[in-house]
């Protein structure tokens with residue numbers, strides 16, 4: 001009896017896997033078509049200073065078509081299929097162009113943050129793509145922040161390390177994204193050239209809960225580590241004014257989250273800049 005039950009659950013398991021494979025194949029095909037149709041566009045989420053001026057933005061890919069998944073689902077497919085090289089390069093180019101315009105029209109706007117996949121970092125030509133994009137739009141390298149997520153795929157490989165070091169020599173700043181959630185959080189601090197540490201939103205979201213004493217301790221410790229390493233700290237996932245205040249007290253340099261704004265279209269970001277970049281009209285004056 002035990003054996004029979006075993007084999008039937010094994011069959012169910014096989015069917016599940018077949019289902020999943022079919023879904024993956026479908027999605028891979030749709031992603032490929034979406035790229036060809038230019039359905040992937042950057043949205044922007046403001047990054048604010050401690051006194052709530054918009055000092056930058058993070059570009060986040062969105063798939064502009066009905067019933068499409070978010071980046072957490074489609075980016076792994078793009079990586080698997082190598083599509084992220086083409087999409088990422090286009091993204092660099094377009095987003096830097098937009099950021100250069102914002103910088104010309106809004107004095108407080110200092111930097112644009114772009115997520116970079118490990119697949120892109122493995123490309124020989126990645127550094128020259130970045131240089132080309134900066135030169136095409138006349139954006140100073142110091143205005144670009146590349147966000148790199150800890151992952152199993154990227155380790156202290158010599159070519160990747162050399163590329164990161166060269167980017168930094170140019171003046172590009174490097175941020176370690178999702179800090180604290182990865183596989184080797186602390187060891188990254190040992191080998192990676194870095195300027196900014198982004199505390200993962202899972203830690204920041206917890207600060208909104210009751211009895212968050214232990215979570216505050218963890219975040220405080222992360223910020224102390226960052227300071228000891230000479231890194232600036234950005235807190236993502238700020239959803240309430242209370243958490244914004246806590247993060248400022250703990251010493252975060254810049255803040256990002258739904259409390260300030262969700263990721264929005266390029267036009268909506270331009271409007272946000274018009275209304276929220278002067279010290280007279282800081283973000284969320286009413287709720288603070």
Ligand code: C2E
Nearest residue numbers: 060061070071072075115116117237238239257258259263
């Ligand atoms: P990430 O780089 O850590 O981006 C932050 C994510 O947190 C975004 O999710 C953003 O929408 C979300 N977020 C921001 N504020 C809040 C908040 O207050 N509360 C909550 N609950 N969430 C908040 P999104 O846009 O779904 O992106 C997911 C991930 O996909 C990104 O995480 C990034 O790793 C990746 N990604 C997005 N765009 C790109 C891209 O152009 N290239 C690459 N390589 N990866 C990208």
Ligand code: MG
Nearest residue numbers: 058115147177
């Ligand atoms: Mg990011």
Ligand code: MG
Nearest residue numbers: 115149177178
């Ligand atoms: Mg990330």
Ligand code: MG
Nearest residue numbers: 177178200236
């Ligand atoms: Mg993150």
